[in-house]
Amino acid sequence: MIRFENVTKTYDGQSKPALNNVTVEIAKGEFAFLVGTSGSGKSTFLRLILREYLPTSGHIHVAGQDLTRMHGWKVPGLRRRIGTVFQDFRLLPGKTVNENVAFALQVIGKSNSVIRKIVPETLELVGLEGKGDRLPEELSGGEQQRVAIARAFVNRPAILIADEPTGNLDPATSVGIMKLLDRINRSDTTVVMATHDANIVDQMRKRVIELSNGELVRDQTKGVYGYQ
Numbered sequence: 747m748i749r750f751e752n753v754t755k756t757y758d759g760q761s762k763p764a765l766n767n768v769t770v771e772i773a774k775g776e777f778a779f780l781v782g783t784s785g786s787g788k789s790t791f792l793r794l795i796l797r798e799y800l801p802t803s804g805h806i807h808v809a810g811q812d813l814t815r816m817h818g819w820k821v822p823g824l825r826r827r828i829g830t831v832f833q834d835f836r837l838l839p840g841k842t843v844n845e846n847v848a849f850a851l852q853v854i855g856k857s858n859s860v861i862r863k864i865v866p867e868t869l870e871l872v873g874l875e876g877k878g879d880r881l882p883e884e885l886s887g888g889e890q891q892r893v894a895i896a897r898a899f900v901n902r903p904a905i906l907i908a909d910e911p912t913g914n915l916d917p918a919t920s921v922g923i924m925k926l927l928d929r930i931n932r933s934d935t936t937v938v939m940a941t942h943d944a945n946i947v948d949q950m951r952k953r954v955i956e957l958s959n960g961e962l963v964r965d966q967t968k969g970v971y972g973y974q
């Protein structure tokens with residue numbers, strides 16, 4: 747589903763690469779944690795999957811397409827197949843939960859009747875039934891992250907990318923969010939999650955890919971966080 751072949755990414759004006767000759771493959775339906783100290787290249791890895799940047803060298807294949815050869819007009823189609831969740835939720839303020847989730851369907855041209863059916867189904871899936879008319883600012887952090895996950899998943903993407911999704915949440919709330927991501931993964935969605943949350947990684951025992959100074963230094967099935 748995601749394949750990096752000798753991928754190096756050096757940002758403009760930098761001498762040191764943010765990612766250095768990374769080769770890795772994440773299969774359809776897998777759940778992979780991306781760990782590493784601050785600045786090790788995790789966000790760069792995720793942004794390359796979304797084709798926010800092209801690699802400086804190497805090749806990236808996502809959902810059967812070679813991103814280095816992909817025409818720019820195809821990028822929105824690629825991103826429709828990838829849901830994204832971030833530490834800071836990134837919900838639209840002043841829009842209700844229903845509107846936040848519906849927005850993801852409106853931009854891809856789904857009809858109102860489809861939206862009226864799918865939005866409540868997805869809110870129920872993430873445990874927010876009955877909260878569709880609330881505003882994000884009226885919800886707890888954990889609930890806001892559930893809205894963000896509903897919005898990321900409402901279009902049933904092939905891949906879900908999560909960058910520190912539990913970074914702003916307390917441990918108990920984080921466990922709830924991880925159960926939800928696990929459930930989404932079991933519905934055959936490939937999940938790649940960058941995290942600094944050692945407890946979560948140690949509890950979940952999923953694949954762990956570790957970056958250090960832009961290099962892939964560990965790739966472990968049923969892995970642990972593994973460093974301080």
Ligand SMILES: Nc1ncnc2c1ncn2[C@@H]1O[C@H](COP(=O)(O)OP(=O)(O)OP(=O)(O)O)[C@@H](O)[C@H]1O
Nearest residue numbers: 757758760764782783784785786787788789790791
């Ligand atoms: N837009 C950019 N321009 C220049 N350098 C960048 C840019 N984005 C990231 N970098 C650099 O690339 C390296 C990797 O950064 P990246 O954000 O991928 O790390 P990270 O592992 O996600 O860190 P964190 O855990 O703090 O989010 C760092 O040295 C960073 O300073």
